[in-house]
Amino acid sequence: MANEKDTWSHLVDTVLLEYVTNTFYLVMGVAVGVTSIGITSAWLIARCDFFGRSFFAWALVLPLAMPAYIIAYTYTGLLDFSGPLQSFLRHTFDWGYGDYYFPEIKSLGGAICMMSLVLYPYVYLLARTAFANQSASLFEAGQLAGLNARQRFFNISLPLARPTIVVGLSLALMETLADYGTVQYFGVNVFSTGIFRTWFGLGDGLAASQLSSLLLVVVLFLLGLEQFSRRKAKYVQQGGRVITAVKLNSVNQLLAQLFCVVVVMLGFLLPFIQLAYWTIVEAEQVFDATFWQLTLNSLKLASITALLAVIIALAFAYMQRFTRPNRFTASLVFLAGLGYALPGTIIAVGVMLPFSTLDHFIHEQAAHFGIETGLIFSGSLVMLVFAYLIRFLAVSLGNINTAMDNITPYIDEAAKTLGEKTSGIIWRVHLPLLKTSLLSSGLLVFVDTLKELPATMALRPFNFNTLAVRSFELANDEQLANAAPAVITIVLVGLIPVIWLNASMHSNSKTQ
């Protein structure tokens, strides 16, 4: 419609700089937030022994079940000028507007806090596994070399865990880039809001897709930079004794517990209580019979997507392991994971084209035989699951690739000399070692799919609803209270695999 050159010169003259700087600060802020919370909590759980540790081990994963825009709405309800906290302060001290300072929740800083609170589990989950599996002998060597605890952390543990932490961090940051709901509500103009503004407001789809590509180029650059920075290093670990956790003294125990409590409180409990309150007090329509159908639909989509995402990631991982290292497969894996940085609507529109082209082609071919096929894939759940995979494959790819890299090739060779065939190596050697990563990446994709809204909205078949769609529908005209029952159900359904995963990881670590 609009002239693309005009659009670009308009963007450059007016808003592009703001998009770029805001996006930069947002990504940097969330990076600091998720690494500090994620690494600290992972270290505490993996390496320290304190009362409540096994409880916090899974409680710290809970914020994952909270969609960022939901937590943004709930905190706005609590911390806004007209919210209970500020109203209380004004009543108590007889203040009026402008008499006191209170941080504004609907701001760039607020968006950084919200996203850090729900995205740190990516770093936590991955770093925890990395820290827990580090071998004891390295630390003994460090001790002998005269390194103190702090030096051992920064010189041994952290560098060893780095590739894994970077995977978690890049997932969190890609999710940040893809977010639209939170930044839009907080009035922070970033790339994702810019893409939609250009597309819908200026009516320029081409410029919007160019903006999206620009975003991907930046992501590619950052990921490439990271890989380049550790190009020589190989992070294969010897097996051997896994390090044991250190029993904390009582003061440190208290600090550790306090840290975990605050994180779980802010990232999960407080918003959850707010949602529960809304469900009980304000929501007009609470649970009805259709909720079962919705829950079933959500579960079906999420488990199929999680299963496929794990299988595909595993296939990619083996493609790399069993072939000579080559640029082609490496970049294929790289590209397959990029969808995570794009808003769901963009992915949805992106998958429409190939499927509808295919449908039209089939329709025309069948027409020669007098058959009308109509649309086969478009508007079907196949296309929706495909879109989910494009969007979420990064999660399982990152997880499983890292885990695969950690299995030393010597194991394969040892198994071969003992007469194992390739299939035996996969089933009896690799899979047990990969089990934790397979489960946790499956869980992450499952929960992500459960929460996914824009692609589901755009691609679903007629009369097909999920919990996320229903929560959006009920959050009518900026009213989250009515959506609270649906959101609570999403969170509860998301809890099932979290608890199950934790239990199986626990039993896994016992058997090892």
Added chain:
Amino acid sequence: MLKPTTLIFALMFSLSSVITSASEVNIYSARKEMLIKPLLDQFTQATDIKVNLVTGKADALLARLLNEGKLTPADVLLTTDAGRLYRAKQAGMLQSVDSSYLNQHIPAYLRDIDNQWFGLSTRARPIMYSTDRVKPESLSTYEALAQPEFKGKVCIRSSSNIYNQSLVASMLAADEAAKTGQFLQDFVKNFAQPPKGGDRDQIKAVANGICDVTIANTYYLAGMINGNNKDQQEAAAKISIFWPNQGGRGTHVNISGAGIIKSSKNRAAAVKLLEFLASEEAQAWYAQTNNEYPVRQGVAYSPLLESWGTFKADQINLSRLGELNAQAVKLMDKAGWR
């Protein structure tokens, strides 16, 4: 062992869905389910025509229609603004409907010149002000809110929102672009805070003394008054509505409306549905349930709408809003209206 590829294909086919039924109509709706489903259920009861529904964001639905092309199963597109209907028409996705019933009951300015789409309810976007701090005499037009006396007194949501884009487009339609550009420059200087949140948040901000006036859609205020949230009820009680530009072109209104898809295979049912949505009972439902204004004359308002009084609406042909949307967004970008 089952090969993964076999498994994947089996899963995929278990997921593919094909819809077939005799008498039905398929809707892509940007109106949320709870704001249209009750009406559709009534329609099914009255006519025995089954209604299949997908709701979604208007632009994503448009993209879907465009991709599905002539094979699309959709018969009707429902949107919550005229701009998207205009876009659908421009893309050749809609067809003309010659229904004397629709022509008779929907005023000409609320439908497309070629009858490719029809407004089904109007949504007014007046000025809302603090009853305590603002004298209604000090208010007159949208344009007057750019005067220096309103410095630091105006709250309004982001310009990414379609309602603000349409409002500015309506100004562009009424005045020369330079004047609207100047208005925007001055208007932005009067903002009490950077735009954030939705219409309800602006109304709350006025109630709490952060600013004195805002521009918002009436049904948000109605929702606050009728909802279960005590804070919002209290906030809404401090707000009054002012109908701007009554001496001139009138208060800006947008529509929710519908058009029939060009390749519709259920055209007769689709026309029936549109006529039903323009019927007296359906029109009354819009007013009662969501406090939108009926497009049809003689339909009773809800008591709340009644209490806000009648007003002169800007009767610009709504297609213009679609035509001028991109220009409006550019001017808002230039003025720094986030």
